[in-house]
Amino acid sequence: xxxxxxxxxxxxxxxxxxxxxxxxxxxxxxxxxxxxxxxxxxxxxxxxxxxxxxxxxxxxxxxxxxxxxxxxxxxxxxxxxxxxxxxxxxxxxxxxxxxxxxxxxxxxxxxxxxxxxxxxxxxxxxxxxxxxxxxxxxxxxxxxxxxxxxxxxxxxxxxx
Numbered sequence: 234x235x236x237x238x239x240x241x242x243x244x245x246x247x248x249x250x251x252x253x254x255x256x257x258x259x260x261x262x263x264x265x266x267x268x269x270x271x272x273x274x275x276x277x278x279x280x281x282x283x284x285x286x287x288x289x290x291x292x293x294x295x296x297x298x299x300x301x302x303x304x305x306x307x308x309x310x311x312x313x314x315x316x317x318x319x320x321x322x323x324x325x326x327x328x329x330x331x332x333x334x335x336x337x338x339x340x341x342x343x344x345x346x347x348x349x350x351x352x353x354x355x356x357x358x359x360x361x362x363x364x365x366x367x368x369x370x371x372x373x374x375x376x377x378x379x380x381x382x383x384x385x386x387x388x389x390x391x392x393x
Contacts, residue, residue, distance in 0.1 A: 238302045242267070243311030253299035258282050260298055261308060269309035269338045273367070280366035283339035284308050290346045309338035312345065321345060324383035324392070325376070332370035340366050344380045352388055356381070 235250050242265060249260045256275075261267045261284070273281030275294045282293040285307040313319035318326070321341050331337045340363060347354055347362040354362070359380045368376070382392040 236298075238298045240301050240303065241305040243306070243308060249298065251298045253297060255298045256294055257284070257296040257298060257301055257306070258293035261293060261306075267308050267310050271335055271338060273336075273339075277365075278367070279336070280339040280343065280363075281336050283342040283366075285342055285346060288346070288349065290343050307342070307345075309341055312341060319345070319383075320386040321348070321380070321383040324379040324386060327392075328375045328379035328382060330372055330375040330379035332372045336366055336368045336370075340368070340376060344383065347380070348384055348387060352384060354380070354384060 235252055237248050237250055239246060239248050241247070242261070247265060249264050251260050251264065258270055258272055261270050262272070270284055270293050271281035272294060273279035277292040277295055283290055284293045285291070286296065286301060287304050313322055321344055325331055325337065325341070343362050343366065344359075347359065351358060356377060359377050363376070385392040
C-alpha cells in the first residue's frame, strides 16, 4: 500500500507516492529524477548513496520513506550546478579529484557535513570523515586535497 510522503528535497517541498518501506534512494532516483545519489552496495558499506537528512549524513539505500517524511534531504544536485558550483564542487574540479565519479556524490555530501561542523579540519579529520566511502580509482590524495581547498575557500582564504 502506498502513501503520500512530503519532504523538502534540495530546498523544495516534494510529495512522493510510495510504500513506507521504500528505500529513499529509489524515490530520489526513480520518482524525483535525482540520479546523483548512486546505488552501490545497499548495505551501508560504500557511501555512494550518502545524502544529508536534516543536515546529518545518512545512507539513502537503507533509509525508508516513512523515516524521512517531513524532513529536509540534500543530495549532490542540491549543492550547486555548472553555473554556480558549491566551493566543494569547484575544489574537486580544480584538484582533478574525480576519476570515474561513481563515489563522488556521496563523498561530496560527507565532505559538506564535515565542513559545516568544522570549517578548518585537519587532514586526519578529513580522512576520518571519508572512512565510510569506498573509492577504487586511487584519487584519495586528490580528494583529501580538494576538501582542504574547499575548506579554505569557504573560510574566504586562498587555498594552499
